[in-house]
Amino acid sequence: MAEEVILLDVWASPFGMRARIALREKGVEFDMREEDLSNKSPLLLKMNPVNKQIPVLVHNGKPVCESLLLVQYIDETWVRESPLLPSDPYERARARFWADYVDKRHEMTVQIFPVGRTVWQSMGEAQEAAKKEYIECLKVLEGELGDKAYFGGERFGYADVSLIPFYSWFCALETLADSNIVEEFPKMASWAKRCMQRESVAKSLPDQHKLRDYIMEHRKKLQAQ
Amino acid sequence: MAEEVILLDVWASPFGMRARIALREKGVEFDMREEDLSNKSPLLLKMNPVNKQIPVLVHNGKPVCESLLLVQYIDETWVRESPLLPSDPYERARARFWADYVDKRHEMTVQIFPVGRTVWQSMGEAQEAAKKEYIECLKVLEGELGDKAYFGGERFGYADVSLIPFYSWFCALETLADSNIVEEFPKMASWAKRCMQRESVAKSLPDQHKLRDYIMEHRKKLQAQ
Numbered sequence: 028m029a030e031e032v033i034l035l036d037v038w039a040s041p042f043g044m045r046a047r048i049a050l051r052e053k054g055v056e057f058d059m060r061e062e063d064l065s066n067k068s069p070l071l072l073k074m075n076p077v078n079k080q081i082p083v084l085v086h087n088g089k090p091v092c093e094s095l096l097l098v099q100y101i102d103e104t105w106v107r108e109s110p111l112l113p114s115d116p117y118e119r120a121r122a123r124f125w126a127d128y129v130d131k132r133h134e135m136t137v138q139i140f141p142v143g144r145t146v147w148q149s150m151g152e153a154q155e156a157a158k159k160e161y162i163e164c165l166k167v168l169e170g171e172l173g174d175k176a177y178f179g180g181e182r183f184g185y186a187d188v189s190l191i192p193f194y195s196w197f198c199a200l201e202t203l204a205d206s207n208i209v210e211e212f213p214k215m216a217s218w219a220k221r222c223m224q225r226e227s228v229a230k231s232l233p234d235q236h237k238l239r240d241y242i243m244e245h246r247k248k249l250q251a252q
Numbered sequence: 253m254a255e256e257v258i259l260l261d262v263w264a265s266p267f268g269m270r271a272r273i274a275l276r277e278k279g280v281e282f283d284m285r286e287e288d289l290s291n292k293s294p295l296l297l298k299m300n301p302v303n304k305q306i307p308v309l310v311h312n313g314k315p316v317c318e319s320l321l322l323v324q325y326i327d328e329t330w331v332r333e334s335p336l337l338p339s340d341p342y343e344r345a346r347a348r349f350w351a352d353y354v355d356k357r358h359e360m361t362v363q364i365f366p367v368g369r370t371v372w373q374s375m376g377e378a379q380e381a382a383k384k385e386y387i388e389c390l391k392v393l394e395g396e397l398g399d400k401a402y403f404g405g406e407r408f409g410y411a412d413v414s415l416i417p418f419y420s421w422f423c424a425l426e427t428l429a430d431s432n433i434v435e436e437f438p439k440m441a442s443w444a445k446r447c448m449q450r451e452s453v454a455k456s457l458p459d460q461h462k463l464r465d466y467i468m469e470h471r472k473k474l475q476a477q
Contacts, residue, residue: 092349
């Protein structure tokens with residue numbers, strides 16, 4: 028049977044990027060449909076009536092929602108290519124822990140974009156607090172990465188798929204945070220470069236400068252309000 | 253090899269209850285160690301240095317953190333007894349979606365206890381808003397349950413393990429919310445009764461009245477502050 032794989036997504040969304048990377052790791056052809064979040068499509072509202080959020084994977088007419096569940100679904104459905112989760116239950120739990128980490132650490136702002144959202148949307152004191160929180164988060168991740176090539180060890184896997192999309196936001200965040208995150212976290216920086224060499228990642232992450240311009244534009248609109 | 257299974261937990265925690273139910277479904281003997289959250293044990297701080305939260309499962313010296321990851325770990329480690337997650341990837345994604353639902357729906361208050369926490373800790377307008385949110389959440393769950401015996405269909409599974417601990421909070425919440433949640437949501441009420449007939453659940457959930465007294469006591473302390 029010919030497979031129909033549709034991804035309801037927004038180009039700038041790090042959550043959407045997770046799905047794109049996973050599908051490309053598996054070599055799955057998919058039809059990415061750009062959503063306008065201010066005017067959501069009837070298909071999105073029908074496929075994700077509970078949260079009404081992207082990304083949604085519609086596989087042969089059936090919807091899967093929530094980016095991390097989506098990556099796990101992709102891993103469990105297309106099992107032959109590039110296994111993303113390790114086979115050992117303990118290693119699986121660890122991979123899931125770090126994939127959840129960025130989302131959970133910043134529950135207060137997780138709805139659209141954790142950590143970064145506060146840095147680019149807020150001003151003054153709130154921005155300073157968010158920046159500190161953001162740096163704290165990177166410190167923990169830098170420590171966990173240590174001298175490993177990837178979060179799970181020698182192989183690109185689930186935690187990497189979940190975390191690398193946030194790399195594309197670094198450039199914009201650095202402009203706002205007035206700091207050089209890449210220099211301060213050399214291990215994360217090498218890891219990001221390593222990930223970016225994979226075709227699945229390079230094809231799924233937007234250009235950093237295009238993203239920065241988009242974020243700055245959005246920020247201006249917020250400041251004008 | 254003799255297995256050493258330690259659960260760092262707090263008796264009133266719905267997140268801890270998830271772990272207890274899953275272990276009992278699998279027939280795993282475990283040593284539950286009650287933590288004092290105002291004076292966390294060195295073992296807890298060592299085993300969960302990132303979040304410092306319960307529950308933590310320490311299996312042969314190795315820690316697994318985050319209640320939902322813990323239930324999945326238990327399901328993947330002790331595979332012979334009572335499979336909790338369905339074998340079909342699509343059904344797995346659905347089970348995970350509903351298990352996450354209660355946690356995610358209330359990101360703002362998720363740190364200690366989603367939904368309910370706001371109802372019992374807040375006063376006045378905030379309490380009214382939290383109550384509405386809580387009722388909305390139950391409505392969605394009632395709709396999803398429909399005429400099924402369990403969230404996944406005919407069998408008690410992952411989503412049920414994740415949601416049933418909140419049942420033990422109903423009694424206290426009803427006193428505070430001045431409403432009869434059980435009468436308003438008859439499908440959820442029958443489902444909860446069905447779950448409570450399982451030994452794994454009955455043994456893992458504390459007495460509702462004991463819990464209500466504990467919550468009311470805690471609330472009084474907060475009001476006095």
